[in-house]
Amino acid sequence: xxxxxxxxxxxxxPSETLSLTCTxxxxxxxxxxxxxxxxxQPPGKGLEWIGSIHYxxxxxxxxxxxxxxxxxxxxxxxxxxxxxxxxxxADTAVYYCARQLPYGSGLYYFDYWGQGTLVTVSx
Amino acid sequence: xxxLTQPPSVSVAPGKTARITCGxxxxxxxxxxxxxxxxxxxxxxxxxxxxxxxxGIPERFSGSNSGNTATLTISRVxxxxxxxxxxxxxxxxxxxxxxxxxxxxxxxxxx
Numbered sequence: 001x002x003x004x005x006x007x008x009x010x011x012x013x014p015s016e017t018l019s020l021t022c023t024x025x026x027x028x029x030x031x032x033x034x035x036x037x038x039x040x041q042p043p044g045k046g047l048e049w050i051g052s053i054h055y056x057x058x059x060x061x062x063x064x065x066x067x068x069x070x071x072x073x074x075x076x077x078x079x080x081x082x083x084x085x086x087x088x089x090a091d092t093a094v095y096y097c098a099r100q101l102p103y104g105s106g107l108y109y110f111d112y113w114g115q116g117t118l119v120t121v122s123x
Numbered sequence: 124x125x126x127l128t129q130p131p132s133v134s135v136a137p138g139k140t141a142r143i144t145c146g147x148x149x150x151x152x153x154x155x156x157x158x159x160x161x162x163x164x165x166x167x168x169x170x171x172x173x174x175x176x177x178x179g180i181p182e183r184f185s186g187s188n189s190g191n192t193a194t195l196t197i198s199r200v201x202x203x204x205x206x207x208x209x210x211x212x213x214x215x216x217x218x219x220x221x222x223x224x225x226x227x228x229x230x231x232x233x234x
Contacts, residue, residue, distance in 0.1 A: 046209065046226070046227045046228040047166065047209055047225040047228070049222075049223035049224070060221055060222075060223075062222065062223070063124070063222060064124075096165055096166075100223075103154065105221075106213045106215050106221045107213050107221065108154070108156070108171070108172075108213065109156035109168055109171045109211065110156075110158075110166070110168065110211075111171075111177065113166060113167075114165065115164075115165055
């Protein structure tokens with residue numbers, strides 16, 4: 001059974017950079033054509049896609065966040081990571097990592113999700 | 124950017140049928156996926172590619188998609204179906220590589 005687990009700081013200061021890691025177990029991050037994505041959810045609000053990466057390094061980013069986001073993959077550790085810079089209170093959210101299927105020249109649905117990690121941006 | 128519109132809330136009595144809509148411009152030309160999210164939990168995929176169900180999802184969950192509206196239908200609603208539901212598509216019609224778009228979510232209340 002595939003499992004994903006987010007890790008990282010729960011509290012980050014405004015203007016700083018958030019770094020989160022998703023560790024994949026029960027399967028190899030580089031064994032197939034899957035993409036690996038980050039999604040966030042501010043408290044009491046809806047889901048927002050941040051971006052997705054293939055183990056080859058190919059990425060898709062949410063246009064509204066692209067200037068502040070970097071997603072990378074470490075196949076040796078079976079992990080992928082998120083960096084989000086210039087944080088403000090509006091970035092306070094539960095951050096999820098998830099597996100995503102490719103679809104033609106784009107992306108499809110998320111079938112496995114991590115449990116999520118709450119990140120609070122506050123001084 | 125592409126916008127998906129869901130009603131904020133839907134209420135239904137146990138045993139009845141709930142229909143949750145997801146509106147978008149010519150959404151019928153896209154593949155729509157639906158997630159169920161219970162409080163404090165990660166979303167769970169309940170319908171993908173408009174109308175297919177992942178293994179383990181009850182047949183009571185079904186979907187359709189045509190024109191400008193996609194619909195998630197939950198038959199014989201149970202108390203355990205009370206949750207937030209989100210639709211999602213991939214939009215590649217804009218002037219960028221592509222975008223995963225979620226609807227705003229619908230809170231299903233079982234009366």
